[in-house]
Amino acid sequence: MKQVYQETLHQDYGQFFTISHELYREKTEHQDLVIFENAAFGKVLALDGIIQTTTGDNHIYHEMLVHVPLLAHGNARNILIVGGGDGGTLREAVKHPLDRATMVEIDSHVIELSKEHLPELSDGAFDHPRSEVIVADGFAFVEQTDQRFDVIIVDSSDPVGPSAVLFSEEFYRNCRRCLNPDGILITQNGVPYLQSDELKNGHRILSGLFEDVTFYLATVPTYSGGPMAFGWASTSPDPRNTPLETLQARYAERALQTSYYTPDIHKGAFALPPRVSRLITG
Incomplete structure (x- = not known):
């Protein structure tokens, strides 16, 4: 089963992205950062559980x-x-x-x-x-x-x-x-x-x-x-x-x-x- 990134922006509603390949993950001085690849949206950047941007859209x-x-x-x-x-x-x-x-x-x-x-x-x-x-x-x-x-x-x-x-x-x-x-x-x-x-x-x-x-x-x-x-x-x-x-x-x-x-x-x-x-x- 593929690893999944679950967005946590909303309490009662959300979305998830399957992770084809995790490129980077680290908790920086300011925020929790992860970069991964997704089959539908390409490379994905997320900070503190919230999707920031993708190469796809x-x-x-x-x-x-x-x-x-x-x-x-x-x-x-x-x-x-x-x-x-x-x-x-x-x-x-x-x-x-x-x-x-x-x-x-x-x-x-x-x-x-x-x-x-x-x-x-x-x-x-x-x-x-x-x-x-x-x-x-x-x-x-x-x-x-x-x-x-x-x-x-x-x-x-x-x-x-x-x-x-x-x-x-x-x-x-x-x-x-x-x-x-x-x-x-x-x-x-x-x-x-x-x-x-x-x-x-x-x-x-x-x-x-x-x-x-x-x-x-x-x-x-x-x-x-x-x-x-x-x-x-x-x-x-x-x-x-x-x-x-x-x-x-x-x-x-x-x-x-x-x-x-x-x-x-x-x-x-x-x-x-x-x-x-x-x-x-x-």
């Missing part, structure tokens, strides 16, 4: 996390990625004409193990000339830095363990401080059907800090329980209202090669089902 998550804000903004030069130690978000970011993509990851071990066992995820992005990788606490970084960014992307795990502070009002307030005018903050906010409190709390906090706050959705198979929500917070309503024709022109100009994102999907992702809309409107 990571493109959905990373493309929607990055291309939605960068194409909506249109002229982002400096961006910040908080978390994202597997390198997938950085991989998509450096496809854009940025001056610099700064990634702040708390656990250097995640970066090194991803380079060794999951090089497909970063695809050389860690060594890209426009990449700056900083091993530090993302919460402390946005609290202390004097840098300003056009887009901040919070590529965190769920709000447990070291990632819990990345869902706090103080963290989001400091992100707002670090944004340039017309800046955009993007967060991952879990699966609304199973993590409704995460969505409601995120909306409540962000709405007190930003002029334009909403969510957009994408279905990522390994994040079980339905479509996943990405938080959108901006200092101006203009980026979210970027016309489809403008998105299409920017997408073509940058010659992006995507497997999930398109400008049409970008616009449609903001159309929320009534149940999700009710969660954020109370």
Whole structure:
């Protein structure tokens, strides 16, 4: 019988992955990390009992996390990625004409193990000339830095363990401080059907800090329980209202090669089902 990895994110619902081959397992200073191969999803990275990403479907998550804000903004030069130690978000970011993509990851071990066992995820992005990788606490970084960014992307795990502070009002307030005018903050906010409190709390906090706050959705198979929500917070309503024709022109100009994102999907992702809309409107 094959060995099985049982995800423990939800108390009353879950999923499992058969392990074809375990590549690495260790309890680091910050979290319990395992990398294994699965016949359906390829290589799988899990932290503290929660699936983080796979080589099979990571493109959905990373493309929607990055291309939605960068194409909506249109002229982002400096961006910040908080978390994202597997390198997938950085991989998509450096496809854009940025001056610099700064990634702040708390656990250097995640970066090194991803380079060794999951090089497909970063695809050389860690060594890209426009990449700056900083091993530090993302919460402390946005609290202390004097840098300003056009887009901040919070590529965190769920709000447990070291990632819990990345869902706090103080963290989001400091992100707002670090944004340039017309800046955009993007967060991952879990699966609304199973993590409704995460969505409601995120909306409540962000709405007190930003002029334009909403969510957009994408279905990522390994994040079980339905479509996943990405938080959108901006200092101006203009980026979210970027016309489809403008998105299409920017997408073509940058010659992006995507497997999930398109400008049409970008616009449609903001159309929320009534149940999700009710969660954020109370």
